[in-house]
Amino acid sequence: MRICLITPEPDHPLLAAAAGLLRAAGHGVDSLDPGAGAGLPAQASPADAYLLKSRTPQALALARELERRGAPVVNSAAATALCQDRTAMAELAARAGLPFAATRTHDSLGVWAASGDPLPGGPVVVKSRHSRRHDLVARVDDAARLRELAVRWPQEPVVVQDFAPNSGWDHKLWAVGGRVFAALRRSELSPQGRGATLPLALAELPHGWEELVRRIGDVFALDVYGVDVIDTGDGAPLVVDVNAFPGIRGQDGAAESLAGLALARAAAHRG
Structure with a gap:
């Protein structure tokens, strides 16, 4: 197979x-950097x-062109594009009945x-x-703080979610081909900063959370994704973000799951 x-x-x-796992098993692996102008020649296999x-x-x-040609992506x-639009994300989650934070949209922060x-x-x-690297995510307690952000981000389209009291720790949940991984990390809203990501066994998740992660994958048509969840008390989950293909660093078995998923998709395509 070639991935x-x-x-x-x-x-x-x-x-x-x-x-590395794929190559060790005898499969070919290469890469395309779209930012460097890499594309797929018209006659390329x-x-x-x-x-x-x-x-x-x-x-x-590039992904859309590959899909148009029939390749699995x-x-x-x-x-992937839907998860970049937090308004569309919240609307889909609401239609599906997911416990997603209520979200309001403003075309201009200023x-x-x-x-x-x-x-x-x-x-x-x-x-x-x-959603993008170095985007705006901030807690706002008063009008003065809001005006401060508006000076820095005057034209920024924003979404607004009511702040939900919580422990200050985000549950970072990921899924790769149906396998769920979990960790804890301080909220990016914390004054102390995010700090280290702490491993968390699935058995330590509140009841139903693992199934919730898989359901989100079905709703959003994702195979590799992350879900940010906060515990609002007594194990009640509040989903605040969904990410397509996050880094999933330091999770034992994640690379194996990703390699297996790629091969399964390749085999299905060939078959």
Whole structure:
């Protein structure tokens, strides 16, 4: 089988480990960097499966072209793009009845901050509508803090979620081909910063959370994804974000699961 990685970072620990396993088993692995102008020549023979570990417009365009030609791409371009739009994400989750944080959208942070009384109900979490590296994620307790953010991000489309009291720790949950992994990490809203990611056994998750992660994969049509969940008390989950193809660092078995998923998709395509 020949597997291709769509990424500018083929040496990412998860990808590198999975590629090593595939090569050791006699399979071919190469990569395409869409940001460097890499594309698929019109007459080139496609790989048996592609792993889309990039969310740039160039990467999504390449993935769509591969799908048009009939090649399997994990995750699909459509599923990856949906997870970049936090408004669309929240709308889909609500339609599916998932315990997702209620989300409101404003086209411009600056315009919203300048309107009347934008914070009538207490603290909120403000995020960039479009998920990307170094995007905006901040807790806002008062109008002064909101105006401060608006100075830095005046034109930014944002989503707003009511702040849910919690322990200050995020449950970082991931799935690769149906296998779930878990860890704890301090919230990025914490004054102490995120700190280290702490491993968490699945048996330590509240009842039903593992099944919730798998259901999210079905709803969002994802095979490799991350789910950020906070415990709002007595094990009640609140989903605050879904990510397509996150890094999943330091999780034993993740590389094996990714390699197995790639081969399964390649075999299904050949079959």
